[in-house]
Amino acid sequence: MIVPFEHVLILAGILFALGLVCILVWRMNLIMLLIGIEIMLNAAMLAFVGGAARWGMADGQVFSLLIMAMTSAEVSLALAMVVYLHRRKKTVAADEFSELKG
Amino acid sequence: MEQAIFYILAAVTVVATLFAIAEKHAVHAIVYLVTSFFALSVIFFLLGAPVVAVFEVIIYAGAIMVLFLFVIMMLDLGHPERARLPGRRDWWPALLLGAVTLAAALTLFAARAPAVAPAGKAIGVKEFALALFGKYGVAVEVISMQLLFALVGALYLGKRREK
Numbered sequence: 001m002i003v004p005f006e007h008v009l010i011l012a013g014i015l016f017a018l019g020l021v022c023i024l025v026w027r028m029n030l031i032m033l034l035i036g037i038e039i040m041l042n043a044a045m046l047a048f049v050g051g052a053a054r055w056g057m058a059d060g061q062v063f064s065l066l067i068m069a070m071t072s073a074e075v076s077l078a079l080a081m082v083v084y085l086h087r088r089k090k091t092v093a094a095d096e097f098s099e100l101k102g
Numbered sequence: 103m104e105q106a107i108f109y110i111l112a113a114v115t116v117v118a119t120l121f122a123i124a125e126k127h128a129v130h131a132i133v134y135l136v137t138s139f140f141a142l143s144v145i146f147f148l149l150g151a152p153v154v155a156v157f158e159v160i161i162y163a164g165a166i167m168v169l170f171l172f173v174i175m176m177l178d179l180g181h182p183e184r185a186r187l188p189g190r191r192d193w194w195p196a197l198l199l200g201a202v203t204l205a206a207a208l209t210l211f212a213a214r215a216p217a218v219a220p221a222g223k224a225i226g227v228k229e230f231a232l233a234l235f236g237k238y239g240v241a242v243e244v245i246s247m248q249l250l251f252a253l254v255g256a257l258y259l260g261k262r263r264e265k
Binding site for chain 1: 104105108109112115116119120122123128131132135138139142145146148149150151153154157158161162165166169170173174176177179185186188192193195196197199200201203204207208211214225229230232233234237238241245248249251252253255256259260
């Protein structure tokens with residue numbers, strides 16, 4: 001472990017807060033919302049990898065890899081949804097999709 | 103030496119993410135985010151996770167971000183002057199909430215006694231693979247099912263319907 005575990009956690013916390021701010025600021029734009037989710041998931045991955053290095057167990061790295069696979073599934077579905085919604089209303093503004101009518 | 107590299111890369115990651123958030127042009131935001139992910143992957147490498155570092159570059163920066171770029175270009179969304187941008191009314195509540203969240207987390211970390219970093223043994227690729235396919239073999243199966251469902255869902259959503 002090259003740096004104290006707390007510093008890794010602080011970096012992960014800063015990244016998570018930045019992702020949260022991104023989601024809250026850009027809540028009108030679907031693409032930037034997804035980017036904020038990416039940043040937050042990266043922060044979670046950093047916390048997992050830091051934990052794996054702290055305790056010398058491979059489990060944290062395995063879970064960061066699973067997070068990555070989960071993210072790729074989520075992004076592919078979400079972007080397919082964005083393409084679908086854009087085809088219907090010609091916009092990616094989240095306010096336009098407030099009704100559930102299909 | 104490695105400590106200095108860690109702190110430099112941490113600064114690069116945070117600054118690039120800040121630029122990505124504040125950027126109104128979506129393509130530029132993606133490029134800043136790729137920079138951030140590259141720095142983060144080197145941090146993973148320094149923390150003794152070479153496999154995760156490699157997959158961060160290949161899958162995150164190489165596949166997911168390029169997928170974002172592809173969708174932005176396909177839908178012709180790279181015109182910030184056409185979209186509604188966040189004003190000051192959107193920024194300050196978000197910054198306030200983010201600051202509160204961050205302050206809560208930092209208070210939590212500061213309250214703990216600083217752990218003496220033990221010289222943990224390095225985790226090699228072999229140990230990682232044994233844990234992934236031995237102990238967590240079921241999780242790999244579940245993830246593969248999840249990827250299959252995502253594929254089917256994306257195909258269904260992307261299908262062009264005749265009116």
